Amino acid sequence: MIRRNRILIAITRAERGGAPKHVVDLIIGLREKYELCLAIGEEGYVVDEVRKAGVPVHIIPSLQRNISPLKDLRAIYSFSKLVKSFQPDLIHGHTFKAGMVSRLAGALNRVPVVYTPHGWSFMDRAPKVWQIAAPPIEWFLGLLTRKVICVSEDEYNLAVKRGVISATKLTVIHNGIGDDPHRARPGAHGDPTQIIMVARFAPPKAYGLLIRTVAGLEIPFKLLLVGEGPLEQEAKNLVLQLGLSDRVHFLGTRADIPQLLAQSHIMVLSTNWEGLPIILLEGMRAGLPIVATDVGGNREVIRDGETGLLVPAGSIEALRSALHKLIVSPPLREAMGKAGRLRYEKHFMLERQMQKTIALYESILNNESSK
Structure with missing residues (x-):
């Protein structure tokens, strides 16, 4: 042999x-x-x-x-x-x-x-x-x-x-990443619109910035935070301080990420630095529009204005504006989600x-x- x-x-x-x-x-x-x-x-x-x-x-x-x-x-x-x-x-x-x-x-x-x-x-x-x-x-x-x-x-x-x-x-x-049959319907009218972020609770992921960002949104939303890590309790305390417990939900580590993405309308990634995040590929595979910081390989995955929106790292105002833009426009979410799915099929x-x-x-x- x-x-x-x-x-x-x-x-x-x-x-x-x-x-x-x-x-x-x-x-x-x-x-x-x-x-x-x-x-x-x-x-x-x-x-x-x-x-x-x-x-x-x-x-x-x-x-x-x-x-x-x-x-x-x-x-x-x-x-x-x-x-x-x-x-x-x-x-x-x-x-x-x-x-x-x-x-x-x-x-x-x-x-x-x-x-x-x-x-x-x-x-x-x-x-x-x-x-x-x-x-x-x-x-x-x-x-x-x-x-x-x-x-x-x-x-x-x-x-x-x-x-x-x-x-x-x-x-x-x-x-x-390999393909998966679960598909999101980002253009559907959410009650409320569901946003999801999947990442470890660690300094690079800037969960605190995201929580402070959504605290200023004056329209209905639901934010799912998926993951665990050393800063998880700090993030939970911040949610309590800002009175967001009814809108921000901590799901811990999950094995059903494709299903959670399929149930959501928008993916967000507020990180300070990245290589090339696999979770962004999973979001595009599911057909989700993505709001992400313009760092590392994020800009090689997301086509700004086409498959999602890129914002400067550390900017609460820019992140909030991008999320607001997608929350209020189901047709834009649908178009970006479809474009992201095609980009995944072609390149990733x-x-x-x-x-x-x-x-x-x-x-x-x-x-x-x-x-």
């Missing part, structure tokens, strides 16, 4: 979210072609889905998001042991910490590594400490990287601008992402075999 090439895929967190969902889709799409193994820092959604797909999972408890020199050294040691036992032909690390551990372990074991940051940690509007500390770290790790997959042109351009890695090592592969189907990823893998693997 011919041995299939082995790919070791790594990510830090197992929670529901954009990068974890990307990894699940990637593994399911690659499992017939390659022999795969997943390294991850915890149990959770990703692990459950990958095990269901019949792919082995290796939990590395020391692989955590927060910087901790001792735990990080343990993670590198554990990951290196896994590399020696699994003997991958290629390693693909996702997000900063798993990407760091993957590249260091890959260099120690002479295995080529591909890295997908899913949004650089030094992006505009990121914490100042990361804008200062992350570029030199990424520059060093870039020396150990065979290829970096940027999920957006913005991510590519920022890497080149900051000089963190040679442009010859960068490539852009936009995120893609999962098959496109998989074809480009496999082509990249094969170019590296063929180069290795010819040495």
